[in-house]
Amino acid sequence: MTDGVSYSKSELMIAASARLLGGVSNCFVGVGLPNIVCNLAQRTVAPELQLVYESGVFGARPERLPLSIGDPTLATGSTAVTSMFELFAFYLQAGLIDVAFLGGAQIDRHGNLNTTVIGDYEHPKVRLPGSGGACEIAIHARRILVIMRQAQRSFVERLDFRTSPGHSGDPAHDADRGWHGSGPTNVVTDLATYGFDAETGEMLLHTLHPGVSVDDVRSSMGWEPKISDDLDETAAPTDEELRLIREELDPGGVYTK
Amino acid sequence: MQDAVRELVRDGDTVAIEGFTHLICFAAGHEIIRQRRRDLTLARMTPDVIYDQMIGAGVASKLIFSWMGNPGVGNLHAVRRRVERGDPEPLELEEYSHFGMVCRYMAGAANLPFFPIRSYYESDIPRVNPKIVPMDSPYDDRERVYVVPPLRPDVAIVHAQRADAGGDTQIWGLMGCQKEVAFAGRKVIVVVEEVVDESLIRRDPNRTVIPGAVVDAVVEEPFACHPSFAQGYYDRDNRFYLEWDRIAKEPESLEAWLDEWVYGLSDHREYVEKYGDAYWDSLRPGPASSGEVDYGRYA
Numbered sequence: 338m339t340d341g342v343s344y345s346k347s348e349l350m351i352a353a354s355a356r357l358l359g360g361v362s363n364c365f366v367g368v369g370l371p372n373i374v375c376n377l378a379q380r381t382v383a384p385e386l387q388l389v390y391e392s393g394v395f396g397a398r399p400e401r402l403p404l405s406i407g408d409p410t411l412a413t414g415s416t417a418v419t420s421m422f423e424l425f426a427f428y429l430q431a432g433l434i435d436v437a438f439l440g441g442a443q444i445d446r447h448g449n450l451n452t453t454v455i456g457d458y459e460h461p462k463v464r465l466p467g468s469g470g471a472c473e474i475a476i477h478a479r480r481i482l483v484i485m486r487q488a489q490r491s492f493v494e495r496l497d498f499r500t501s502p503g504h505s506g507d508p509a510h511d512a513d514r515g516w517h518g519s520g521p522t523n524v525v526t527d528l529a530t531y532g533f534d535a536e537t538g539e540m541l542l543h544t545l546h547p548g549v550s551v552d553d554v555r556s557s558m559g560w561e562p563k564i565s566d567d568l569d570e571t572a573a574p575t576d577e578e579l580r581l582i583r584e585e586l587d588p589g590g591v592y593t594k
Numbered sequence: 595m596q597d598a599v600r601e602l603v604r605d606g607d608t609v610a611i612e613g614f615t616h617l618i619c620f621a622a623g624h625e626i627i628r629q630r631r632r633d634l635t636l637a638r639m640t641p642d643v644i645y646d647q648m649i650g651a652g653v654a655s656k657l658i659f660s661w662m663g664n665p666g667v668g669n670l671h672a673v674r675r676r677v678e679r680g681d682p683e684p685l686e687l688e689e690y691s692h693f694g695m696v697c698r699y700m701a702g703a704a705n706l707p708f709f710p711i712r713s714y715y716e717s718d719i720p721r722v723n724p725k726i727v728p729m730d731s732p733y734d735d736r737e738r739v740y741v742v743p744p745l746r747p748d749v750a751i752v753h754a755q756r757a758d759a760g761g762d763t764q765i766w767g768l769m770g771c772q773k774e775v776a777f778a779g780r781k782v783i784v785v786v787e788e789v790v791d792e793s794l795i796r797r798d799p800n801r802t803v804i805p806g807a808v809v810d811a812v813v814e815e816p817f818a819c820h821p822s823f824a825q826g827y828y829d830r831d832n833r834f835y836l837e838w839d840r841i842a843k844e845p846e847s848l849e850a851w852l853d854e855w856v857y858g859l860s861d862h863r864e865y866v867e868k869y870g871d872a873y874w875d876s877l878r879p880g881p882a883s884s885g886e887v888d889y890g891r892y893a
Contacts, residue, residue, distance in 0.1 A: 368666050391692060392614050392768050404832045405665035407615020409825050412767040413882050420769045421614060421639075422700055425693040430712055453689075458722050464677040468691040469640070469661035473713040502716035514715070515736075 344574050346527045347593045348582055349546055351377060352574035354484055354525045358383045358436060365389045365429070365437035365474055366397075368406045370484050373586045373593065374438070380581050389434060391470040393419045402587055425470065429477045432517040437478035439471055439501060439521075440485050443493050446539050446560050448483065448503030448521030450475065451496040458498060468500050475501035480522040487526035492558035504538030511538060529554050530571055539563055544571040595818075595862060598783045598811040599625045603634075603749050608658075610637040610699075610747035610779065611644060614770030615665060616825060619753040619785045620644050621818035621862040627651040628856055637747055639695045639771065643821065643838045646670040649685060650848045651856070656686040658745070660695040667835050671842040681845075689723060694742045696771050701744035702778030710739040750779025752804065753819050755827065757784050758792040761809030764801040766884075767825025776804040782811075787827050789814045799889075817866050817874060828877040 351374050358378035366375045366388050379386040388397040392407040396416025403410055412418050441450035442465050452471055456462030475481055504520045505511055524531040530544045542564045587593045611619055623644045636645055637658040642665055650672030662670055676685035697709035720726040731737035752772045757763040763784050765772055776782050821834035841851045859865050
């Protein structure tokens, strides 16, 4: 809380993420927070933003908050509805997607993501949803933004399963991959925001949310974080961002309370 | 629907009920449960509540998929019980990514031995699914793709807004891979909100996604997608998806739900009556007509 204005952690995550979309054209949207993030960005920093959903919608103009990425409000009034083959082949694989949001149950320091299993694959402790489109999105979207809550069990030294590739830790190798994607560029959590070190492809602590200390961050991840020389505080949501989130994007507070 | 399932779906078959959030034919799933089919391999990009119901009811021994979950809500409890604890018995999994699944249907539909895609690089998915195979381009050996095998379900079940009696089928809204799975299926059941006159189909041929030539049975079954939706006909019943999370959490409550809503009813018409008109009215969307294009008459 700053300046007597109160906001939730989710609202801070949404505002911080939306600002990362400045100038972006085509954005692959996920359900939940990323959906609100993209709609907020469209009303603030990225008026040209086309919302793309893996369900086959390009240029969605949802009139209500969709619970799923296949909500009927996404089709009505959109620029185009395509088959899923076209969406993945012509839009994603051919390189039209500028930014995509991903999350996961586990992330490592290089931004690799696990959405498949916790524990052994054959005898999982927890069976997670699997890839969906995440594996190919991670490879083809020009950059990946990750929104996740941060904890020891989710920010891990070693993934139990690598569903979606991030950086390899060897920038020469990454540059030689020939993918459209340059991998994850930002991570926004409930405690902080991160970029990635160009030299090592490793997550780099950029900003701490108001009231959060480096020790809080350190105790919520499975490796010793690299810290930016310009470590700053995450800017609080503006009045206008909060108004848009609360009055237009999620008036029921489904995702933002 | 009873006849179509009785005649076309056999124990041990590979069955695909597709539809990406949209046009998922729950009524067909319920009929398969009611007729107590066993040992099915169920294929579907997104096993969601419909396959949780079917797998909870014991119709399947294997699942081919790319994302499993209750979209926007969370887990599939019945599927997870079987995968994590073998309760009441194990469930074999064969998993892909979405693009991989779509392209399996594409290869099946186009009579190709495999389909190449740029995915799976540096992912663990091919490690646990040996059917996903790396291949160098025959034209440029620096280009590496992964290939996936064709998927030709014994039975493909596709819901659509409308078809004529011959099975010429029109869809609007999210397409999922309804077209691909229909052409890939060895037998195809089309279920529609309305069977319409052939002349209505012919007025707008660009909207025809599946020709009757590949369709084995046409079933008219209004509200057959509930709690999924049919664009322009009824909304997704998000309340049910949230409610399912509670129902499926324990085997006992899942069984009680199946008794009340599947085994206890003779067909989908009774399911629709049980909800009542007011309920269906609450799911009806407002109008948003596309208008019409003029194809021109060239006599």
